Amino acid sequence: MSFLEYMLQQTINALSIGSLYALMAIGLAMVFGILRLINFAHGDMMMVASYSALALLLAGLPYWVVVPIVVLITAFAGILMERFAYRPIRGAPDVAMLLTSFAVTIILENSVVMMIGARSRPFPVPEFLRAVYHYGNVTVASVNVVAIIATAILLVLLTLFVTRTDIGISMRAAADDMTAAQLMGIPINRVIAAAFAIGSGLAAVAGLLWTAKVGKVDPYMGFFPVLKAFVAAVIGGFGTIPGAVLGGFVLGSLEISLQGLLPGQWSSYRDALVFGILIVVLLVRPNGILGARAREEI
Amino acid sequence: MDGIGTRPETKAPDWRRVAAIATPLLLLSLLPLYATFGASAYEQRVIIVLGIDIMLVLSLNLFNGFTGVFSLGHVGFMALGAYGSAILSMPVAHKAINLPELPAWLAGVELGFLPSILTAGLLAAVVAVVIGLPVLRLSGHYVAVATLSFLVIVRVVLINATPFTRGSRTFFGTPAYTSVWWVYAWVLITIYIAWRILRSPYGRAMLAQREDRVAALAVGVNVLRTRMLPFVLSAFLTAVAGALWGHYILSFSPNAFYFTETFAIITMLVVGGMGSISGSVVGTVLIVLLTETLRELERGFDLGFVQVPPLYGLSQILMAVAFISVLIFRREGLLGNTEINFMRLFSKRERTADKNE
Numbered sequence: 001m002s003f004l005e006y007m008l009q010q011t012i013n014a015l016s017i018g019s020l021y022a023l024m025a026i027g028l029a030m031v032f033g034i035l036r037l038i039n040f041a042h043g044d045m046m047m048v049a050s051y052s053a054l055a056l057l058l059a060g061l062p063y064w065v066v067v068p069i070v071v072l073i074t075a076f077a078g079i080l081m082e083r084f085a086y087r088p089i090r091g092a093p094d095v096a097m098l099l100t101s102f103a104v105t106i107i108l109e110n111s112v113v114m115m116i117g118a119r120s121r122p123f124p125v126p127e128f129l130r131a132v133y134h135y136g137n138v139t140v141a142s143v144n145v146v147a148i149i150a151t152a153i154l155l156v157l158l159t160l161f162v163t164r165t166d167i168g169i170s171m172r173a174a175a176d177d178m179t180a181a182q183l184m185g186i187p188i189n190r191v192i193a194a195a196f197a198i199g200s201g202l203a204a205v206a207g208l209l210w211t212a213k214v215g216k217v218d219p220y221m222g223f224f225p226v227l228k229a230f231v232a233a234v235i236g237g238f239g240t241i242p243g244a245v246l247g248g249f250v251l252g253s254l255e256i257s258l259q260g261l262l263p264g265q266w267s268s269y270r271d272a273l274v275f276g277i278l279i280v281v282l283l284v285r286p287n288g289i290l291g292a293r294a295r296e297e298i
Numbered sequence: 299m300d301g302i303g304t305r306p307e308t309k310a311p312d313w314r315r316v317a318a319i320a321t322p323l324l325l326l327s328l329l330p331l332y333a334t335f336g337a338s339a340y341e342q343r344v345i346i347v348l349g350i351d352i353m354l355v356l357s358l359n360l361f362n363g364f365t366g367v368f369s370l371g372h373v374g375f376m377a378l379g380a381y382g383s384a385i386l387s388m389p390v391a392h393k394a395i396n397l398p399e400l401p402a403w404l405a406g407v408e409l410g411f412l413p414s415i416l417t418a419g420l421l422a423a424v425v426a427v428v429i430g431l432p433v434l435r436l437s438g439h440y441v442a443v444a445t446l447s448f449l450v451i452v453r454v455v456l457i458n459a460t461p462f463t464r465g466s467r468t469f470f471g472t473p474a475y476t477s478v479w480w481v482y483a484w485v486l487i488t489i490y491i492a493w494r495i496l497r498s499p500y501g502r503a504m505l506a507q508r509e510d511r512v513a514a515l516a517v518g519v520n521v522l523r524t525r526m527l528p529f530v531l532s533a534f535l536t537a538v539a540g541a542l543w544g545h546y547i548l549s550f551s552p553n554a555f556y557f558t559e560t561f562a563i564i565t566m567l568v569v570g571g572m573g574s575i576s577g578s579v580v581g582t583v584l585i586v587l588l589t590e591t592l593r594e595l596e597r598g599f600d601l602g603f604v605q606v607p608p609l610y611g612l613s614q615i616l617m618a619v620a621f622i623s624v625l626i627f628r629r630e631g632l633l634g635n636t637e638i639n640f641m642r643l644f645s646k647r648e649r650t651a652d653k654n655e
Contacts (some may be wrong), residue, residue, distance in 0.1 A: 038439060088626045094439040095368045096625050097566065102561055103625075106618040110611035118610070223557065227450060230443070272454035275447035283432045284442050 001137040009138050010256050016144035018252025019151035022245045023206040024229030025236070026077075026158065027199025029244035032233070033175035033193055037086060037097040041104035043226025045200040046207030049074040051112060052218040053208055054123055063126040071204045077191050078200025087189070105223075112219040120218035129212040143212045150205060155245060158198070162241065167194050175239065231278045237288030246289060318640035322576070326482065333478040342478065348586045349481035350543050355566045356488045357535035361528045363572035364496060366508030367438070369529070370560060372536050373446030374452035375422040377555035379537030380544030381456065381463055382418030384472040387411060387545070396471040399461035411475040415541035415604045422537030426530045434525040449560065463552070470549035476542045484542060488535050492575050495528065504528060508573075516541075558614075562589075565621045571631030576638040581631065585617070592616060625630040 001009075024042065031039050052073045056066045085104045089097055131142040162168035170191045173181040182188050210225065211217055228251065233239075236247025252275070258270050281288070333345040358372050386409045387477075388396065393405055409417065433444040457466045495501045503524045506515035515521060544550060570581020592613035599606050624631065 038443065075565075077456050085622060089622075092625070092629065095442060096629060098368075098439055098442055099564060100622055100625055102564075103618040103621045106561060108619075110614040114615070227446075228626035231447075234443070267453060268458045270616050272451040272458075275450045275454075278447045279429075279432060279444050282436055284446050286436065286440060 003182075005137045010260060011143060012138075012140060012148075014253040015249070016072070016147045016252075017255060018249035019147050020206050020209055020248075021227070021229050021232040021251050023151055023154065023202045024225055025232040025244035025248045026241055027203050028226070028229055029233045029236075029239055029241055030171070030175075030195040030199050031192075031199035033096070033239035033241075034178060034192055035086070035090065036094055038094075038101065038230070039086075040098070040101040040226055040230075041081060041085075041108060041202060042101075042199065042229070043224075044105055044108040045078055045203035045222070046210060046225060047112065047217070047219060047222040048077050048108070049204035049207035050123065050211045050221065051116070052238050053211070054121065058221025064261070067208060068207065072200045074207070075197040075201040078196040078203075081200075082193055082196040087192075109219045109222075116219075118219055120216045120221075122216050123211045123215055125212050125215055139228055141213075143209065143257035147209045148210075150209070154202060154205065158202075158241065161198070167191060171195055173238040199279050205252025228274070231274060233288075234278060235281055235288055240290055243288050243290040322638075323486070326485065326579075330478040341627045344586065344590055346476070346478050346481055346542075346546055348583065349478070349485050350487050350539050350546070351563070351566060351586055352579055352582045353481075353488050353539035353542070354536060354563050355570070356485075356492055357532040357539065358537070358563055358567055359426070359572060359575070359578045360492050360495065361525075361532040362567065363578075364501065364508065365525050365528055367434070367441040367525065369445040370442050370454075370531075370564075371448035372532065373555050373560045373563070374449045375426065375533040375536040376540030376543070376559070377452055377456060377552070378422045378425060379415070379418045379512070379540030380550060380555070381469065382421050382537070383414045383541035384469065384544045385462060386417055387414035387473050388471055389473070393469045397461065397464065401461070404462075406492045411480075411545070412474075415538050415545075415644065418541045419534040420536045423530045423534040426533030427526070430526050430529045434522055434529060449556070453552055455554055456555070466552055468549050468551045472544050472546040472548045472550075474545060474548055476546035481542055481546075484535075484538060489575060489579075491531065491535070495531070496575070500527065531627065562617075565617060568621065568631055569624050571633035571635070572583045573635040574631075574633040574637055577631055577633030577636075580633060580638075584632075588620075589613060589617065 013207055024046070027042050027045070028039060031042070049070050051175050053070045056069060057063065061069075081104060085100055086097065089100050092100075100188050102117070127142075129143045129146060131146045133142065160174055170181065170186045171194065173184070173186060174188060178188065181191075191289070206225070207222075210221070229248070232247035232251040233244045234247065235250055236245070237243030255270060255274060258273060259267055262270060262273075309511070329345050329349070333342045337345065354372075354376065358369065361372075362368050385393075385397070385400070385404060386407055390406060390408050393400055393408075397405075426643060429445075429448055433441060433448070436444055456463050459465075463469055495504075503514065503519045506517070507519050507521050507524055511521065540555075547554075566582045566585045567578060568581075571577030571581070595606075596609055596611075596613050598608035
């Protein structure tokens with residue numbers, strides 16, 4: 001394999017894993033920007049999406065019908081989660097909200113354990129997502145290409161949404177200063193519900209891509225991706241959408257290059273290193289690459 | 299107002315003070331007494347686990363409750379204690395079989411119970427200093443996130459350091475040293491340490507920076523230092539609790555030291571009230587009893603006319619709902635920042651006696 005081919009292969013891998021992290025990180029960042037809530041239950045939206053997709057596919061619906069329905073179901077689940085768990089505690093200290101999101105995670109995961117079972121189940125990945133192409137020495141899985149293209153389209157749509165629509169502009173206003181936005185007559189509850197709906201919808205796409213990659217679903221599947229998305233959001237600059245996207249791709253590239261660079265027996269420590277880097281970033285640049293807000297520290 | 303450095307109450311101990319200190323001690327010692335004389339095997343297990351949980355919650359409270367920043371990584375220290383002490387105390391002959399790849403400098407070590415749990419505790423304390431130096435400078439939920447990263451790192455290391463931990467497979471062969479008396483002796487030590495710290499000038503500085511960081515900085519409180527001591531101490535005590543747990547459960551795997559355990563301990567802490575020693579004890583007792591009851595129901599039961607099927611996961615769901623309700627309706631927990639005042643118990647009795655005369 002030539003150096004060029006190696007770089008190309010690594011770039012594709014990094015972009016595809018990075019786009020998954022970016023999709024997840026956007027939802028975290030949108031909610032954090034407005035509410036200062038670190039929503040750990042965001043990962044479970046992936047799980048909700050995957051299980052609903054599994055149910056619909058087993059019911060015999062074709063994949064292209066399932067995808068939009070699943071996105072809608074998950075967006076609705078996000079709205080419910082906000083309404084019943086996070087709205088009552090809005091304005092509480094940061095830690096109380098963080099702990100609430102842990103409790104929501106426990107409730108969602110154990111509901112699935114109770115109703116369906118804790119064992120993982122095989123996921124019927126459609127043929128076109130399972131294909132693998134070879135160009136010379138470069139291997140391209142079609143799911144990776146789909147992930148990159150889908151993320152690119154969604155990012156364009158999201159950018160149009162937050163810059164061109166009333167609710168999108170309100171969302172940015174609320175993230176900037178929630179009190180002032182409220183005083184300007186922005187319907188804050190609707191804006192927050194929209195943020196949860198969009199974030200969860202994106203998480204649904206990420207969840208479908210993830211299950212297409214690994215070919216199975218289990219109740220705890222959202223936990224590690226959300227931690228990773230969280231690292232991505234912090235690296236990029238927490239609470240901003242561009243920061244989350246940038247962080248997602250930076251984290252993707254970082255992981256892929258660590259995998260390439262670490263000698264064999266150390267590569268399983270990759271995740272430990274990633275979280276070590278998170279601690280370093282928090283210390284050196286707590287507002288991330290794009291974050292400009294001044295530190296609260298004195 | 300008391301200046302920093304003076305004790306508020308320096309009266310000579312009269313019988314009421316003695317009684318006020320003795321009552322909670324007597325109440326607590328009822329548990330191991332009952333466990334030794336007359337408890338069923340199941341009750342004994344609950345009492346031992348309860349004691350270990352009280353220790354875990356109190357040590358977490360020592361940091362979270364009294365400094366106001368939240369650690370989500372303490373279960374990582376618990377894991378260090380359990381694995382550390384198990385490896386140190388395992389008989390050399392067993393080590394050769396259970397952990398054949400252990401490096402020579404550890405393979406020949408065989409410590410007694412107390413030395414091995416103390417060493418494991420010290421190991422956790424050293425780790426706490428190393429991660430505390432960067433992490434404790436952060437503010438608010440960044441500490442929570444950084445300590446959660448620590449938990450993930452510990453898990454990755456446990457799973458990959460196969461020569462020491464057998465990786466994700468079950469670790470077994472831990473000597474069965476833990477007795478109910480060992481556990482409750484450590485519970486008392488933990489309560490004593492928490493109580494002494496809280497009433498020391500150091501504890502007052504901790505509370506000051508919890509209530510108002512800027513004001514505390516202005517009167518010369520060193521925030522990093524006031525957070526470091528409780529962090530290291532609570533890491534030490536958490537590791538000891540983990541070691542006691544390990545020497546009781548005997549075989550365990552990295553899954554025991556992750557999210558579920560973290561959440562269980564935090565639930566007990568928040569329900570009892572962060573910042574209260576008696577609150578930690580009350581919260582733990584409540585949640586442990588509740589969990590045990592729910593766990594029975596979860597297995598399914600027969601109502602006579604209808605058979606309720608097993609609903610695994612239900613107890614966790616109900617616990618999480620209860621937890622959210624506490625956060626919404628009574629955020630300070632059952633006791634908040636206050637302590638159960640045993641003094642009042644006795645002075646009231648005295649007053650009614652006066653009236654009767």
